[in-house]
Amino acid sequence: MTSRQPELDPRGSPGAGGPSDPSGVDGVRNTPRELAGEAPALPETADSALAPAPPSRPRRSPRGMALPLLGVALAFLLFELIPRVGLVDEAFFPPASAMIAALVEQIADGSLWQPLGDTLQGWALGLGLALLIGVPLGIAIGSVYLVFMGSRSILEFLRPVPSVALIPLAVLVFGAGLESKVFLAAFAATWPILLQTLYGVRDVDPTAMDTARSFGIGRAQRLWRVTLPSALPYIATGVRISSSVALILAVTAELVLGIDGLGQVINVARQSGAVENMYGLIIATGLLGWGLNGIMTLLERRLLRWHPSVRGATR
Amino acid sequence: MLRVEHLKKVYGQGTKKAFEAVSDLTFTIDERELVCIVGPSGAGKTTLLKMIAGLLPQTSGAVHLDGEKVVGPPEKMALVFQDYSRSLYPWMTVEQNVAFPLKRKKLGKSEMATLIRDTLQSVGLSGHGQKYPWQLSGGMQQRVAIARALAYQPEILLMDEPFASVDAQTRADLEDLVLDLRDRYGITVVFVTHDIDESVYLSDRVIVLTPSPTRVQEIVDIPLPRPRDQVETKELPDFAHLRAYVWRSIKRPEPAEVPA
Amino acid sequence: MRDSTRQLRVLGVGLEILVPILVLVVWGLFSAQSSSFYFPPLLDIFRAFGDTWLFERVDSDVLPSLGRMFAGYAIAVVAAVVLGVALGSSKTLGRIVDPVVQFLRAIPAPVLIPAGILVLGVGSTMKVALIAFVCLWPVLLNTIDGVAGVDPALRETARSFQITPADRLFHVILPSAAPQIFAGARVALSLAVIMMVVSEMVASTNGIGYFVLQSQRTFAITAMWAGIFLLAILGYVLNVLFLLVERKALRWHRGARAGAG
Numbered sequence: 001m002t003s004r005q006p007e008l009d010p011r012g013s014p015g016a017g018g019p020s021d022p023s024g025v026d027g028v029r030n031t032p033r034e035l036a037g038e039a040p041a042l043p044e045t046a047d048s049a050l051a052p053a054p055p056s057r058p059r060r061s062p063r064g065m066a067l068p069l070l071g072v073a074l075a076f077l078l079f080e081l082i083p084r085v086g087l088v089d090e091a092f093f094p095p096a097s098a099m100i101a102a103l104v105e106q107i108a109d110g111s112l113w114q115p116l117g118d119t120l121q122g123w124a125l126g127l128g129l130a131l132l133i134g135v136p137l138g139i140a141i142g143s144v145y146l147v148f149m150g151s152r153s154i155l156e157f158l159r160p161v162p163s164v165a166l167i168p169l170a171v172l173v174f175g176a177g178l179e180s181k182v183f184l185a186a187f188a189a190t191w192p193i194l195l196q197t198l199y200g201v202r203d204v205d206p207t208a209m210d211t212a213r214s215f216g217i218g219r220a221q222r223l224w225r226v227t228l229p230s231a232l233p234y235i236a237t238g239v240r241i242s243s244s245v246a247l248i249l250a251v252t253a254e255l256v257l258g259i260d261g262l263g264q265v266i267n268v269a270r271q272s273g274a275v276e277n278m279y280g281l282i283i284a285t286g287l288l289g290w291g292l293n294g295i296m297t298l299l300e301r302r303l304l305r306w307h308p309s310v311r312g313a314t315r
Numbered sequence: 316m317l318r319v320e321h322l323k324k325v326y327g328q329g330t331k332k333a334f335e336a337v338s339d340l341t342f343t344i345d346e347r348e349l350v351c352i353v354g355p356s357g358a359g360k361t362t363l364l365k366m367i368a369g370l371l372p373q374t375s376g377a378v379h380l381d382g383e384k385v386v387g388p389p390e391k392m393a394l395v396f397q398d399y400s401r402s403l404y405p406w407m408t409v410e411q412n413v414a415f416p417l418k419r420k421k422l423g424k425s426e427m428a429t430l431i432r433d434t435l436q437s438v439g440l441s442g443h444g445q446k447y448p449w450q451l452s453g454g455m456q457q458r459v460a461i462a463r464a465l466a467y468q469p470e471i472l473l474m475d476e477p478f479a480s481v482d483a484q485t486r487a488d489l490e491d492l493v494l495d496l497r498d499r500y501g502i503t504v505v506f507v508t509h510d511i512d513e514s515v516y517l518s519d520r521v522i523v524l525t526p527s528p529t530r531v532q533e534i535v536d537i538p539l540p541r542p543r544d545q546v547e548t549k550e551l552p553d554f555a556h557l558r559a560y561v562w563r564s565i566k567r568p569e570p571a572e573v574p575a
Numbered sequence: 576m577r578d579s580t581r582q583l584r585v586l587g588v589g590l591e592i593l594v595p596i597l598v599l600v601v602w603g604l605f606s607a608q609s610s611s612f613y614f615p616p617l618l619d620i621f622r623a624f625g626d627t628w629l630f631e632r633v634d635s636d637v638l639p640s641l642g643r644m645f646a647g648y649a650i651a652v653v654a655a656v657v658l659g660v661a662l663g664s665s666k667t668l669g670r671i672v673d674p675v676v677q678f679l680r681a682i683p684a685p686v687l688i689p690a691g692i693l694v695l696g697v698g699s700t701m702k703v704a705l706i707a708f709v710c711l712w713p714v715l716l717n718t719i720d721g722v723a724g725v726d727p728a729l730r731e732t733a734r735s736f737q738i739t740p741a742d743r744l745f746h747v748i749l750p751s752a753a754p755q756i757f758a759g760a761r762v763a764l765s766l767a768v769i770m771m772v773v774s775e776m777v778a779s780t781n782g783i784g785y786f787v788l789q790s791q792r793t794f795a796i797t798a799m800w801a802g803i804f805l806l807a808i809l810g811y812v813l814n815v816l817f818l819l820v821e822r823k824a825l826r827w828h829r830g831a832r833a834g835a836g
Contacts, residue, residue, distance in 0.1 A: 074671070153594065153595045216388050216416070251683040270693060290678050
């Protein structure tokens with residue numbers, strides 16, 4: 001890092017935060033270990049402990065599935081026994097087998113798909129909007145020094161604002177419908193993407209940049225061919241975090257405001273005493289979150305197959 | 316011809332932390348010459364090279380390339396950095412890396428393909444074009460960086476400690492590659508290194524720098540016969556003398572007289 | 576050249592200070608004549624903020640909210656670190672629990688509130704328990720990862736000097752896993768805030784979350800805005816406090832990395 005020109009180097013990231021997630025809810029398991037060891041080409045940020053790296057999951061061999069499966073089986077057994085031996089009232093916390101049966105039934109009779117689709121719609125629109133806003137804004141703020149300095153304190157203040165605080169405002173302005181859900185999801189999901197893009201753009205390797213400049217490559221080309229690809233690992237982490245944040249906000253909006261979707265049917269199931277259905281739906285929501293996270297991780301690794309933390313695992 | 320006149324660089328001028336990296340440098344490098352710049356570590360070698368390359372504005376003085384003042388990266392110049400892992404783009408294949416700077420040359424498709432193939436061949440990398448740089452060894456990666464610079468068809472090639480991060484055998488091979496390419500392409504080479512053997516082995520002249528704030532300590536002519544050879548050249552008594560001479564020159568606090 | 580760089584820098588710092596002030600002033604001016612029901616004058620919001628939160632409702636709403644949140648959060652962090660050290664020390668155990676922990680963390684936390692209401696009612700117990708349950712997973716996952724990832728050289732060095740297991744835990748394992756534990760704790764903190772607010776919105780008769788949603792439902796719009804401002808400030812302050820603690824705890828880490836970089 002010493003080779004950096006001392007000229008204009010305001011790389012102190014905006015204040016304390018670091019490029020971690022703001023309303024951040026997904027486990028950002030970007031570990032210093034990954035950063036220091038496995039991803040040497042990823043330049044460290046001032047707050048490197050929280051800097052992003054693509055997920056470098058331990059490489060699993062197929063024969064290693066026995067232990068995880070055992071874990072799932074044990075958990076099932078535990079949740080089966082707790083109500084059966086009377087630790088909690090079976091009326092409020094049915095055995096795991098009953099929860100799963102209720103889930104299967106709702107899949108079979110098709111009643112799961114409508115709310116699942118509604119939730120997915122809110123998630124996708126929110127995340128999409130967040131991308132459309134976050135990436136360009138992050139690039140603009142990250143690459144123009146004065147814009148960066150001008151927006152710094154505002155970002156610093158707005159970033160930790162809990163998005164759920166805006167639920168009343170959303171319902172007031174947009175009413176209890178899809179718009180509210182999308183607004184909340186998009187608001188929450190914009191921050192991780194925006195900030196990750198911002199840090200990624202500011203953290204482009206100076207040698208990579210100098211190389212392009214020495215070959216007389218113009219500004220637009222440098223942005224497109226050098227800045228963006230180098231920032232991509234950061235942006236991808238942002239998208240992965242934003243994805244789970246968007247899901248949380250979508251479901252919360254459904255739950256609190258009664259907008260169509262999984263959150264709402266879960267609440268209705270509770271109110272109508274369909275306890276087993278409620279747990280089935282909660283499991284379905286969990287699986288949705290788990291699945292989306294898996295898809296995001298997969299996409300990230302595909303997109304970043306050239307990145308040190310990914311290529312080590314795939315080569 | 317490259318002319319460097321009273322070049323000076325002060326970082327953070329006007330602040331308390333002002334640091335004079337380069338004090339006053341004047342020298343010229345002729346066409347087709349191979350000149351090594353050596354100096355103790357922290358001698359502002361990289362700063363100098365970046366100013367020559369038009370990447371870093373100087374505080375005062377000037378760099379002229381063929382009579383034109385350098386204010387930005389000149390088209391006649393190509394740069395090879397020490398750190399290939401950072402100067403090669405990991406998201407581009409070897410071919411894409413070489414092709415990337417050629418956009419401004421406005422070549423036809425087939426012309427471009429030929430150029431890329433030829434340069435990759437001249438650095439001994441035929442058949443590796445579709446790979447990513449990180450799938451190659453360190454020495455091969457630096458060859459890609461050299462190929463990229465050559466394909467750019469520069470008149471002058473700047474190399475910033477290009478072989479500092481490869482092992483000894485690879486390094487000898489790459490040194491010979493540079494000598495060979497200089498002859499074949501007829502280009503001027505400015506080569507920054509901290510390795511005295513390397514500088515004597517490669518150069519027509521060696522420019523010795525003082526510790527920073529940097530000045531020219533002295534300029535040493537290297538009249539060793541060409542073509543050079545890793546074994547034969549290095550066992551010549553003249554090689555040993557010149558090496559010792561440059562070595563002492565670097566360690567000496569005051570500029571000495573230029574040897575006859 | 577140099578002068579222009581300095582000017583740019585001064586201008587930058589100036590902007591950093593001026594822009595937020597400007598934003599407040601512009602908002603204040605534009606909203607002063609506001610007849611919009613949803614966006615009352617900024618000054619009215621400030622006044623409502625003073626009336627509501629300084630200090631009338633501190634006792635009835637703010638303290639209960641914060642108390643529940645911190646209780647749940649503290650339980651989660653302590654439990655997660657203890658569990659995580661145990662699970663992370665064994666590769667086999669770590670692999671067994673991994674999918675279950677992954678799944679539990681992936682549940683969008685607020686959907687657990689209806690279940691919490693069923694099992695534990697609508698009182699404070701439910702909220703504390705839910706916050707603890709939700710915050711547990713990110714910290715646990717990161718602790719397992721961190722402990723499993725302790726550099727074997729460090730472990731072996733400690734062993735070769737015959738350092739006691741307790742010293743090994745407190746002076747080798749925990750410090751070297753600390754950066755990851757903190758990363759998890761940070762995620763958990765924002766989850767705690769979300770759960771605090773949402774659980775109060777869904778099932779409560781006091782608390783900040785209850786207050787903002789109730790204000791909106793009774794069309795007390797300035798009060799609602801004041802509540803949103805309070806949550807914003809709360810989020811900001813919690814973030815700053817967390818960073819202070821983290822910075823202090825991980826000072827060695829930053830130093831080591833700066834040295835290596």
